[in-house]
Amino acid sequence: MTREQRRFLFLVTVVGVCLFLSIFLWNECGNSSYTLPKSVIDHNDPLAYENGGIAVFTMKTLGLDAGKWDVGSIANDMQIIAKHEVYENHTEGSILFKVVGDADDRYGNTSQTDFFSLQFSMDDLKQINWSNLMLGKILNLGKIVGETGVGELVIAKYCDADRAESEYFCAVGTAR
Numbered sequence: 001m002t003r004e005q006r007r008f009l010f011l012v013t014v015v016g017v018c019l020f021l022s023i024f025l026w027n028e029c030g031n032s033s034y035t036l037p038k039s040v041i042d043h044n045d046p047l048a049y050e051n052g053g054i055a056v057f058t059m060k061t062l063g064l065d066a067g068k069w070d071v072g073s074i075a076n077d078m079q080i081i082a083k084h085e086v087y088e089n090h091t092e093g094s095i096l097f098k099v100v101g102d103a104d105d106r107y108g109n110t111s112q113t114d115f116f117s118l119q120f121s122m123d124d125l126k127q128i129n130w131s132n133l134m135l136g137k138i139l140n141l142g143k144i145v146g147e148t149g150v151g152e153l154v155i156a157k158y159c160d161a162d163r164a165e166s167e168y169f170c171a172v173g174t175a176r
Helices: 003-030 068-087 137-141 149-162 167-173
Strands: 040-044 054-060 094-104 110-121 143-145
Touching: 054 068, 068 094, 068 137, 068 149, 094 149, 110 149, 137 167, 143 167, 149 167
Parallel strands: 054 094
Antiparallel strands: 040 054, 094 110, 110 143
């Protein structure tokens, strides 16, 4: 093999490796298969700690008539999102889940209403052993902020059946 043929073979090999790595990295990094749960209707992730370093996820429940399972499914979605944020090494200081749903106002008109918000610090979330965290227990780790009267009813309905799973969340959320 001549020197020019070796150079050509080397160049083709380098180009091939670079092309393979580019495609592989784009598929692995740039084309993430993660999608937010369907309950998330809005998401604001801070860029360089905008919004005080809080990633905000607005999640919609099915409302008061949905029963206890709706808050349980929201808790499951919170757990999926929080775990993803931790494993992806996101840099926000905390995560805020705003829980909203349809409710009637005093005039009987149905509109989207804020129920409650749960805020989790990333420091707390990084300590969780995710494989041992039972469904509903994540609610105990958040700080309830911005609870409304309708939100208290939604929490109470959930807690009537699932207080054992979310004892701290239920005690704080229904004591207002």
